[in-house]
Amino acid sequence: MSELPIWLIGCGNMAGAMLAGWLVADEPTDRFRIVRPSGVPFGSGISVQSHLPQSGFGEAIVQIGFKPHMLADIAPDMRSLVGPETCIVSILAGVELATLREAFPDAGQIVRAMPNTPVALGKGVVGLIAEDEQGEHAADVATLMAKLGLAEWIADERLFDVVTALSGSGPAFVFRFMDALARGGEALGLDPAQALRMAVETVRGAAELAGQSDERPATLADRVASPGGSTRKGLDILDDDEALAKLVHATLEAATSRNREMAEEARR
Numbered sequence: 001m002s003e004l005p006i007w008l009i010g011c012g013n014m015a016g017a018m019l020a021g022w023l024v025a026d027e028p029t030d031r032f033r034i035v036r037p038s039g040v041p042f043g044s045g046i047s048v049q050s051h052l053p054q055s056g057f058g059e060a061i062v063q064i065g066f067k068p069h070m071l072a073d074i075a076p077d078m079r080s081l082v083g084p085e086t087c088i089v090s091i092l093a094g095v096e097l098a099t100l101r102e103a104f105p106d107a108g109q110i111v112r113a114m115p116n117t118p119v120a121l122g123k124g125v126v127g128l129i130a131e132d133e134q135g136e137h138a139a140d141v142a143t144l145m146a147k148l149g150l151a152e153w154i155a156d157e158r159l160f161d162v163v164t165a166l167s168g169s170g171p172a173f174v175f176r177f178m179d180a181l182a183r184g185g186e187a188l189g190l191d192p193a194q195a196l197r198m199a200v201e202t203v204r205g206a207a208e209l210a211g212q213s214d215e216r217p218a219t220l221a222d223r224v225a226s227p228g229g230s231t232r233k234g235l236d237i238l239d240d241d242e243a244l245a246k247l248v249h250a251t252l253e254a255a256t257s258r259n260r261e262m263a264e265e266a267r268r
């Protein structure tokens with residue numbers, strides 16, 4: 001395992017969740033150097049500075065984690081610090097490898113990583129695509145991301161916006177479903193706090209069961225629905241004219257299309 005230093009240029013919600021996950025996985029704190037304008041400390045042993053360093057990054061993994069539209073402003077200040085031994089990792093939604101290469105022409109390797117917030121617990125999903133998957137530092141990045149949960153190489157960059165919608169945004173969609181489950185129970189008379197507790201644990205248990213099972217979720221759903229019983233009546237509502245499937249498809253389409261717009265905005 002390489003012990004390359006890891007710079008986090010921009011460390012808000014998402015990069016902060018990744019760093020929390022790496023610390024849970026016992027990565028040494030002295031590997032990490034945060035640059036964020038606020039200079040707000042992260043935790044014991046983690047170096048935080050409010051400005052970019054004076055000298056170059058050298059051989060390091062440099063992860064950029066600011067908002068996609070900031071790339072054009074921030075990259076010029078970083079450019080002289082990035083050399084052929086530097087690996088740039090971008091978690092910016094939408095922003096394509098070609099745009100990143102224009103922003104960092106001297107970088108050795110460029111990798112896009114698309115994490116989600118459960119990485120903070122080591123239970124996230126990280127989509128990956130590299131300029132050169134067999135090239136320098138790609139395996140180091142994959143090893144690092146695998147400490148955060150499921151890390152998957154994506155073969156075609158055109159699908160990266162779909163990955164961003166499915167697993168990057170996915171927790172938000174699942175949280176909405178949890179809320180809806182709880183509010184449904186509440187509307188039918190349950191105590192709100194109790195309904196929320198039970199909804200969250202139901203989703204947690206169902207996710208673990210689905211994760212450990214060889215069966216598809218559709219089969220597991222059928223096992224819950226006893227013939228002639230009450231679950232089928234509920235599933236009939238979700239399945240009527242594929243109501244839930246259509247809603248989720250439209251949700252992913254909308255998120256994917258915004259990722260494509262952000263890619264376009266970053267190209268300008």
Ligand SMILES: NC(=O)c1ccc[n+]([C@@H]2O[C@H](COP(=O)([O-])OP(=O)(O)OC[C@H]3O[C@@H](n4cnc5c(N)ncnc54)[C@H](O)[C@@H]3O)[C@@H](O)[C@H]2O)c1
Binds near residue numbers: 068070116168
């Ligand atoms: N939130 C998510 O679930 C999620 C998931 C996957 C990818 N992303 C991507 O992560 C990125 C950050 O999203 P977020 O939700 O963490 O946003 P955020 O606003 O919480 O974090 C942005 C960070 O950028 C920093 N920043 C601003 N100006 C900077 C500068 N000049 N130099 C260095 N750092 C600067 C901010 O201080 C902050 O730490 C986005 O590009 C987004 O597409 C987010």
